[in-house]
Amino acid sequence: MKFIDEFRDHARARQILEHITTLVARLAEQRGGPVRIMEVCGGHTHAIFHYGLEAMLPPELELIHGPGCPVCVLPMGRVDDCVAIAERPEVILATFGDAIRVPGSRKSLIQAKADGADVRIVYSPTDALALARKHPDREVVFFGLGFETTIPSTALTIAQAAREGVDNFSVFCNHITIIPTLKAILDNPDHRLDGFLGPGHVSMIIGTDPYRFIAEHYGCPVVVSGFEPLDILQSLLMVVRQLHDGRAEVENQYQRLVTSDGNLTALEAFHQVYEPRENCEWRGLGSIAESGVQIKAAYGAYDAERKFAVPNQQVADPDSCRCGDVLTGNLKPWQCELFGKRCTPDQPRGALMVSSEGACAAYYQYGGGNVDSPNHSTSQAES
Structure with missing residues (x-):
């Protein structure tokens, strides 16, 4: 498949769905319950809702929307730390x-x-470094987020700042790792x-080999998937x-993009x-050993946590939040x-309603904001 239309071909999608339905029915009968597959990546979650794929699948196949949205798993305490940095008068966040x-x-x-902090939206860490060059009298802090997909770009930017001696630039590191x-x-x-749908973007960096332990030690199949409708349906099959x-x-x-050994x-x-953090806190999942990274001491001058005092306190989500x-x-x-009542994309109470890759935001947008039923409204894939 070389062209975008081929990745969205309705006839081919129906053929794949027929195969999935037949095999899932047999598995569900043998097991006495549904087949549960987790799509790890938030990009997959968004695509599944956007194209109405979940509504097209047989009821015996249950998709679990995993932790692969870095914004969604950002703990409340780390947001508080970032706000504390942003509120410093010398800082551009x-x-x-x-x-x-x-x-x-x-x-x-x-x-x-809105309260006066100098917070600016950028599209890459190099944009933040450019701000530091432009404003040598200010401290520019980049809010580093993301899995292995974005870690290399932040790392290369830190290394570039070190080579240039841009000492008013630093990173508040909240990068996390999937394995x-x-x-x-x-x-x-x-x-x-x-089983799992493995994340496509992360796997472009780390490759497929790191997932072998899932199959070998836990007996769970893993299929690294692309993001188009037929990619996801083929991967589920x-x-x-x-x-x-x-x-x-x-x-x-x-x-077409992922290799066994990565980039x-x-x-x-x-x-x-x-280097790995000893422990990393995840919203909704708690503390997971070595699941995050921190800046090495050799680049400590570019670590916002070393440069500024931050509260660094763990803050629990409200009991009513079920993220x-x-x-x-x-x-x-x-x-x-x-959902859809006191928590909406305009006024989110939980992180899953903030990012477009969050399950709650995706379902709210593409499910018509229906708060009472899991049935989706007519989607692009069904029309």
């Missing part, structure tokens, strides 16, 4: 746009901006997952076929600048009592 409305315990970054997180999910004795055949392997549906240049930059239950597959977005 540069951030990606999807992080500006994530609620903290006091306020979000956009509320801090320890998947292991923590699988080590939870309550997990009921049968590949997972279901493995389950039907009694196999547990790592397969690569996204071969070695990006990985080199990653390891040059960063953690949604992330772990114990609750669907529409089953949360806040």
Whole structure:
């Protein structure tokens, strides 16, 4: 498939869906329950809702919307730390746009901006470095977010700042990694997952080899998937076929962009600048060992946590917020009592309603904001 229309071909989608339906029916009958597959990546979650794929799948196939949206798993305490930095009079806080409305315990970054903090939206860490060059009398702090997909670009920017001697630039590092997180999910004795759609963007960096432990030690199939409708449907079929055949392997549906060993240049930059954190807090998931990274001492001058005093306190989400239950597959977005009522994209109470890759925001947008039923409105894929 070379052209975009081929990735959205209705006839081919129906053929794949027929195969999925047949195999899933057999598996559900054998198991006495549904087949549960987690799509790890928030980009997949968004695409699934955008194209109405979940509504097209057989009811015996249950999709679990995983933790692969970095904005969604940003803990409230880290938002508070970032706001504290932004409120310093000497600071220009540069951030990606999807992080500006994530609620903290006091306020979000956009509320801090309304109160007078100099918060600016940028499209890359190099934009933040350019701000530091332009404003040598100010401290420019970049709010570093994302999985392995964005870690190399931040690392390369830090290394560039060091080479140029731009000493008024630093990064508030909140980068996280996917492999320890998947292991923590699988080590939870309550997990009921049968397989995974592996994240496409992250896998472009790390490759497919790091997922082997999931198949070898936990007996769960993994298929790394692209993001178009037929990518996702084909990947689901590949997972279901493995389950039907009694196999547990790592397969690569996204071969046009993903290799087994990943992007070695990006990985080199990653390891040059960063090292694992002993523990990292995730919103809704708690503390996961070595699931985040921190800036190495050699680049400590560019670490905002070393340059500025931050509260660094853990803050629990409100009891009414059920983001953690949604992330772990114990609750669907529409089953949360806040969904679509006291929690909307305009006034989010939980992080999953902020980012377009969050399950709650995606369902609210593409499910018509229906707060009472899991049925989707007519989607692009069905029209």
